Amino acid sequence: MVVVMRPGTPAEEVAKMPERLIRAAQTEITVNLVQWADQALFTLSGDTSRLDLEVIAASPYVERALRIQQPYKLASRAFQPADTVIEISGCKIGGGHKAIIAGPCSVESAEQMIGLAGLVKSLGASLLRGGAYKPRTSPYSFQGLGEEGLKILAMAREATGLPIVTEAMGVETFDLVEEYADIIQIGARNMQNFFLLKRAGKSNKPILLKRGLSATLEEFLMAAEYIIAGGNSQVILCERGIRTFDNYTRNTLDISAVPAVKELSHLPIIVDPSHACGRWSMVEPLAKAAMAAGADGLIIEVHHQPERALCDGAQSLRPEKFGQLMASVRKIMAAM
Amino acid sequence: MVVVMRPGTPAEEVAKMPERLIRAAQTEITVNLVQWADQALFTLSGDTSRLDLEVIAASPYVERALRIQQPYKLASRAFQPADTVIEISGCKIGGGHKAIIAGPCSVESAEQMIGLAGLVKSLGASLLRGGAYKPRTSPYSFQGLGEEGLKILAMAREATGLPIVTEAMGVETFDLVEEYADIIQIGARNMQNFFLLKRAGKSNKPILLKRGLSATLEEFLMAAEYIIAGGNSQVILCERGIRTFDNYTRNTLDISAVPAVKELSHLPIIVDPSHACGRWSMVEPLAKAAMAAGADGLIIEVHHQPERALCDGAQSLRPEKFGQLMASVRKIMAAM
Amino acid sequence: MVVVMRPGTPAEEVAKMPERLIRAAQTEITVNLVQWADQALFTLSGDTSRLDLEVIAASPYVERALRIQQPYKLASRAFQPADTVIEISGCKIGGGHKAIIAGPCSVESAEQMIGLAGLVKSLGASLLRGGAYKPRTSPYSFQGLGEEGLKILAMAREATGLPIVTEAMGVETFDLVEEYADIIQIGARNMQNFFLLKRAGKSNKPILLKRGLSATLEEFLMAAEYIIAGGNSQVILCERGIRTFDNYTRNTLDISAVPAVKELSHLPIIVDPSHACGRWSMVEPLAKAAMAAGADGLIIEVHHQPERALCDGAQSLRPEKFGQLMASVRKIMAAM
């Protein structure tokens, strides 16, 4: 950390800073003073994770406080150089293992779900997605089947052997979702629902953590840090598009999040091209791009009749299109 | 709503659309066809709130589906032309009544809280803020005193008579917060925590709903709609800065949200200049701007010693600065 | 400047850095080494304006290079503590002097221009705006009257005594615009047209520099630095809304740019609420907010019949609305 003092700060105020910084750090850190002309700065080394930039910057004598190291620890590549590999019923994600998760946006009926599960399996998907609880912008939109949806997902798993990925929207339904799911998803709008992250930290199931719509990579990895610090190191990150001024696509896929996360963290990262673009016609090129950029997998929305889906129809692939996508993604994987 | 068909759509597919749209609307709507050259579009009138744009756009024959009316109803100015006025222990917000809420970011001790409460009251604040549960980006940061903080807030209310505003971070602590608070805050990161919005809809206390970091005004008002549709019409909106590429300030205060919300909705809207800029030196000019733009009030962070605050010190005002702010805000209010 | 080395950089590479940094700075600077555990960083003091962060960060041994001082000099408050005051035909801007610039988006005819000029003058405007060259997104839109427009502006000045503000869209028409204009505007899309900035630096007329749609404040002030470094210190900055995900307004007025520029620079800053929101109904509240935040003036679009304007009609005020705005802005100014 670097703390830059305002030009002209009285010498006695500069002199008091080291002690203040050490006290605020709540642990032993080393503070160095560098002075020139009428200005001074301090460099801090050691464990500065408890230091709050905002609080340091509150001093009227401090011009800026800058972190030069990442504020997350357990999620960082420095802490664990080797890739985390997550295994679910024999299916691995991370460390070179790629996984394709596919299925409808929401569980609509047993018939739909079991049909689709068999289909996506036959086309090469290794996990099944489907929402029983749906976060919807409008209170008047379909909100998911709830526990009935979870039961249907379990039936689809039984029928096909595919592990299931489904979302927990809050602490109050987490237990129930945990009972049924193989991987528990935390949605983009809940990426900083800190109670939910803490609850996920106590689970023994892997967590699929989606990046918030306007989350920086640092905040994304800090959310993962909450889960790991809580005791659960099985975190799969998911880039699903960020919000920009762009309006042709629903969101803007931040493809560089893939290589960036690979540099910063040991956690696997997958890509959701369906939510990122919101247009079925663009899902396949983005899926190929994601794999070419080094993603550990994909999560894709597939529906028999998108125009009759209860949500997110515009971005769902018909089965034949999903088959095409799988074929071209396989070629990319083979090339790498 | 307008549904534009792709050029060259077969006539029989165009012919099938009206029935599909009426079925999807789940209520009686009127569908008009307009046709020219090789293209067609439908205009839909009536209650289209159950129609999902995404699902309609999923048809391979649909080029675009556009909503021409707002998707919220109860929160809209069209539904209720008169301003909503919210009253808390004799203090009113909305319809020309302005309220200044002030206090520290987080409750740290009874001494701090009672001292600050007396002080902000003497300087003209009409409500007291203070967090007992704190949403923090880092799991290693101070997370708030929890119920002890709520008890301290109640003591400060007793000592000063100021109603208290404090945040509920999840459904699981809502009951407890509801017991103590006069106004329950829902934080920016929880603006689309739909379970929390539904719980707030069942409360009989006013809700202070903060705008999400990257929420459009439509999403902001849809979040309010969740609360009102759940049964609680006492919603106070709060603009607290949005996320942009700008980096000099912590967030970017979207001052135009104030007149925009006044056009679109009957709900009161206040401004939080402290979180919007993240710099104490800029809080006063932004507070004046907010009142000049027509805001129904302000929520301001005040701390005796910001550099010793447990959070958000950089944006907290010292008491004398808050006194100055109150004086200049009063002048603006008098001028209007 | 701070240069952070990668953990584990060989000692001999660390040892070579100071000389490299000094050479790159092209002037005498002081380099300090701070070392801890397996990491090192350098602090640089003195004139680092010629050092290119990108180039330093290109070394495989450098983790990050951070500037801790602003890269602009002549435009900075540190360089010139007193406010710059710009005077045009007796009308002053800056240092407490406020100016209201008003007029149509584009010059359409002598009759329109002279009529509007008289009108805005009678309502209190102190300068006249009007575009003879119009930057238009579409090649099929009206592109301005060119030199004829400049002549009409000169007639309007003669008729009313109001100094005129008009845009120079490129170096090739700068001479002509300079001949007629009292203040030469550089538009948002040209904020980083560096040839144009250099030409403006050679002018002896004041320059009204609009902020680019996605320019940081640092880039905005660096654009001003180009003009001042070229020899023209008469620069008026103009905040006119930035581009965000927000879609209710045309752009998002960054009101905090006003107090921020006041901290960082001695240059006057005015606000253009018309382009910022793009809706006539919101121009007045934003104008009031701008003055309350401390802006040195406003630039407002006014048109007799906005629905017959050749551009920007949606944001133009009818004369009676402009009169109302002037009345309420005067009250705010009196209150401050």
Place this chain on the structure above:
Amino acid sequence: MVVVMRPGTPAEEVAKMPERLIRAAQTEITVNLVQWADQALFTLSGDTSRLDLEVIAASPYVERALRIQQPYKLASRAFQPADTVIEISGCKIGGGHKAIIAGPCSVESAEQMIGLAGLVKSLGASLLRGGAYKPRTSPYSFQGLGEEGLKILAMAREATGLPIVTEAMGVETFDLVEEYADIIQIGARNMQNFFLLKRAGKSNKPILLKRGLSATLEEFLMAAEYIIAGGNSQVILCERGIRTFDNYTRNTLDISAVPAVKELSHLPIIVDPSHACGRWSMVEPLAKAAMAAGADGLIIEVHHQPERALCDGAQSLRPEKFGQLMASVRKIMAAM
């Protein structure tokens, strides 16, 4: 186009609209009225490219005006269904032909340029890039060698046979650049320098048009439309990263621009991963992603000693890294 009237608009005002719209369109269009409850809307068909949404929305009776067709014509896929293929000295771009453009950010010396040209050619590049005029944020940074740089580029072309791509920063140096360059680049900051676009429209050399930092795809294609409407249909689009809140990378590569442009336009689109991320370590994965998404080529910064480059060193690849990139990009291309 759809024009929605405000609820409660007097019947006589509704009645006047069709004539107004037809007059504003300046050509024959068909206007249809759809009416329900207390509201009305008009649908407009035919050539609406001269209609200005802003002006229509200026009427106090108009609630919203929406364009349902793209405002560009010559650049659209509808106008020309077949891909445009551009040929430069036997090298083709578009319609399945891929081109790799490589070279340093700026021309520094004949030795550097000729050396690098031979090297990138031997590694598989088909065109050479290098800037003689450099747009720099700071007036104190290296601004390019100017005409001397152009002469050096010509020498490098002579030595290697590689066609050269170099930037024209303004109309005043366009003639000179045109004389030397094989492809003339228009930089991101000049994407809406309309005088420059018009000049480019009169050139008989292909134009490489970079997307502005915050340009929508519509604005990007409208900039291309300026060039084509001016008479030059040889336009190559280049996605080079947009500005978002993201701060780990210099910009955010909008990978979905590739498939989106393929849907909307017949023009070739290439990707610049170097500027998009600003970090050499991420250039290769992004280059692979771009080709996997269907880009028609790449433009890559390569430098012998990035830490001694006069600009953009942080994102330049050393020759061996560029060799690696070429090898892996070739594998992706073979897989597609």
